[in-house]
Amino acid sequence: MAELTRNxxxxxxxxxxxxxxxxxxxxxxxxxxxxxLGFNAQTDTKGYISDKNDSTVVKSYQVSMDQxxxxxxxxxxxxxxxxxxxxxxxxxxxxxxxxxxxxDDTTGLPTIGYVWPKAMITPTAIxxxxxxxxxxxxxxxxxxxxxxxxxxxxxxxxxxSGV
Numbered sequence: 001m002a003e004l005t006r007n008x009x010x011x012x013x014x015x016x017x018x019x020x021x022x023x024x025x026x027x028x029x030x031x032x033x034x035x036x037l038g039f040n041a042q043t044d045t046k047g048y049i050s051d052k053n054d055s056t057v058v059k060s061y062q063v064s065m066d067q068x069x070x071x072x073x074x075x076x077x078x079x080x081x082x083x084x085x086x087x088x089x090x091x092x093x094x095x096x097x098x099x100x101x102x103x104d105d106t107t108g109l110p111t112i113g114y115v116w117p118k119a120m121i122t123p124t125a126i127x128x129x130x131x132x133x134x135x136x137x138x139x140x141x142x143x144x145x146x147x148x149x150x151x152x153x154x155x156x157x158x159x160x161s162g163v
Contacts, residue, residue: 002108009035010110011067011137012156014097015080018117026099026156027077031070037100038064063116063139066124068132081133085123096121098137099158101148113148113158116141 012026040062047054072078087093098119102112116139124134146160 002103004103004105004108006035007152008101008103008108008110010101010151011035011065012099012101013077013080013121014099015076017096022160024097024099024115024158026158027080028151028156029067029069029077031072031075031078032068034066034068036065040064065137065139066134067137068134071126071128071131071133078133081123081135082126084121085126085133085135088123089121094120094122095140098139099148099156100139100143101151101156110151111147111149113146114143115146115158115160116143 010028010030012028014024015027016023016025018024041058042060042062043056044059045054045056069075069078069081084096095118097115097117098121100114100116101110102114103109104111118140120138120140122136122138124136126133144160146158148156148158150156
């Protein structure tokens with residue numbers, strides 16, 4: 001059994017913001033101290049007269065995560081995120097493909113990927129005292145499942161499953 005350590009999980013942002021459909025330039029969120037993917041189940045509760053207790057069903061999910069990046073002008077993601085944050089994007093300008101990477105339970109390698117082509121990235125703050133830029137990622141719509149190669153290297157690639 002392989003321990004699925006924190007370096008096997010990650011998120012990457014397409015630094016071209018989806019300029020070419022299906023072509024990505026992945027920049028990993030690497031200088032961060034947090035990774036917590038929230039599923040945020042959206043539920044509906046009904047109180048039927050035939051039941052003593054209410055019934056709850058899951059309608060959908062609003063997957064999201066709060067993220068940070070260290071203020072480091074040598075880091076490609078910081079350069080992208082600073083320019084992105086200062087542009088204060090709204091509407092479709094705030095959409096950006098995002099890749100979530102997970103380890104395969106059998107091999108223990110970070111080869112499972114999910115791309116959300118229209119993820120919404122919302123800048124939160126630049127904190128020069130703590131040295132971080134914070135932002136939220138809302139994983140909008142349905143993900144594209146696939147495989148990842150090169151996680152932890154300078155070149156990350158994603159291949160859609162079933163192609």
